Amino acid sequence: MSEPSHTNGHAEAADPNLPPWLPRISLENAVRAQIGDFEKILSVTPQPTSSGDNYSALMVRLLVEVELLDHSTKSVSFVLKAQHNNEIMAAILSKLRLFQKEEKMYHTILPKFEQLYADVGKTIKFAPKAYKIDQDLGVDYVLLEDLKVKSFKNANRLAGLNLDHMQQVLEKLAAFHAASACYVEQNGMFGEEFTVGVFSEANRRLLQEFNASGAFLAQLKKWKNCQKIYEKLAKSDEYLVDRLLQDQQVSMREFNVLNHGDCWNLNIMFLYDAFGKIKETLFVDFQVGKYGSPANDLYYLILSSAAPDIKTVKFDYMVRFYFDHLVENLKLLQYHRPLPKLKNLHAALLRNGLAAYMVVSKVLPVVMLDKTDNANLGNDESKVKAAMYTNQKYVQVMSEILPWLDNRGLLDWK
Incomplete structure (x- = not known):
């Protein structure tokens, strides 16, 4: 300067x-x-x-x-x-049009979400x-x-969020999702930038480029006890984008919300009191919000950001915790449509197995790569990808996550 x-x-x-x-x-x-x-x-x-x-x-x-x-x-x-x-x-x-979308979120939609709560006497803040x-x-x-x-800050990205942090985030996410459902009831459907977003035929090439699994599959092939899973996924790039475009179409027969779309550790800010207790949780980065099943945000948040020791072991507990807060907020906001049922949320999670696979194969390796390693690699994309997928901590976590996904039928999306 x-x-x-x-x-x-x-x-x-x-x-x-x-x-x-x-x-x-x-x-x-x-x-x-x-x-x-x-x-x-x-x-x-x-x-x-x-x-x-x-x-x-x-x-x-x-x-x-x-x-x-x-x-x-x-x-x-x-x-x-x-x-x-x-x-x-x-x-x-x-x-x-990601900037226009984010501007609309911050200046128009989020203030309306917060106002919905203010109207029923609850003060809540979702973002800066x-x-x-x-x-x-x-x-x-x-x-x-x-x-x-x-004094807001991120939690430790490499360690992941412990159960206390996850509960705080899930509670805020449930409030955000409930507000979005009530917003649609009162204001009509979100625009195409939220109902279709990036998942349009016009973006097929971009989606293929961003979601290519070659580097991941090349390493998966070498991991012990993953041979059957590799065989199941070996040709997935041939149909992955077709399935993405299909899965991300909004089904009006289901309970839908506005998903944050990028809900991971670094887009969540925490404020702590003098004793280290979480006082407030806020979200940032609203460029890729997408209307659809809450299964998308749940997979993204839990599989990318929960600490490894609770990611799968406490998965169903965290879904239940989120669900209870979702229903509580929908009642508070006087949602007039039928309240969602837990079994329907689990059915949506089962149907959206591809979303889970995308998180663990595309987002989690970025989350777990040490920033110092990343800096040493410069801008060489192939070196960065190799480092991501050979990172021993990531390989270790995936040796638990992949069988867990497979046992739930979440890799059967061909």
Whole structure:
């Protein structure tokens, strides 16, 4: 950062990795929304965050120095989520309209979910507050309150979430899902970006590219006691996208919710009290929300983020815990349609076995790869994939998960 900007409240972008439009942004309204009236913004200093785990967006912390009405100064900070300067990634995000979708979530849908609870006397917060830049620059971005300055943090990604953490997240997820079901009842169906999302025939090539299983299967073949499972999955790439497109079509005969779609450890923020007890749980990153069976979020959350010692052993307990909170919230919000039944949720979990396989073969290896290992590999995709699938901790966990999936019939999705 060179000279800080002064009274106009604009940020300067000296770093070539930062968005070229960053110097033109003005944050008067966002600052006012956070601290009330003030005299002027003295400087805005952008700092790229250390989050190397967000592949689809560039995360920048904006440190804002403000002169108050009594001429004292105060520091305020925001997190700006913007498109990467990487043209290929920007083109993909643009085609999938992920930023527009996330903006709609933060500014329109989530406030309505929270209002549903406020209307029945319950205060609940699902995500950080979102703000707008003062002027429309014609660019995609999301501007959020900085949860880190409020002492929110992620739990240990490599260790996974223990039962206490999982219960807190499942409780919040159940409240989120219940609100989405009641939202549809009161406001009508979500738009196509949520009912179809990325799962359209137009995106077939992208889906094939992102979900190719070659690197995973090449290692699976070598794992002891996995020969039969390998044989079952060996040709799965031939029909996997067909099944994905089929499974992700919304069945109106089922109980459906708006799934977060990317509900894993790093998209969950916790606030702890002085004794380490969880006081609050919030979700971030709402780019890939999808309306459909809650089985999708349950598999994603539990199989990607629960600690290895509870992932399968406590799976049914966690589903039951979620279900009880879901029904409790639906009753509280005066949901008028028939309440879901636990047996129907289990039937949905059985039908969506492919979702479980996708999580353990695509998401879990990323979750379990040590960030230091990742950094040493640079941008060589084949090296990263090899490291993911040969990681001994991952192989160990999968030696328990794959037979568990197979015994439940969750790999029989041909």
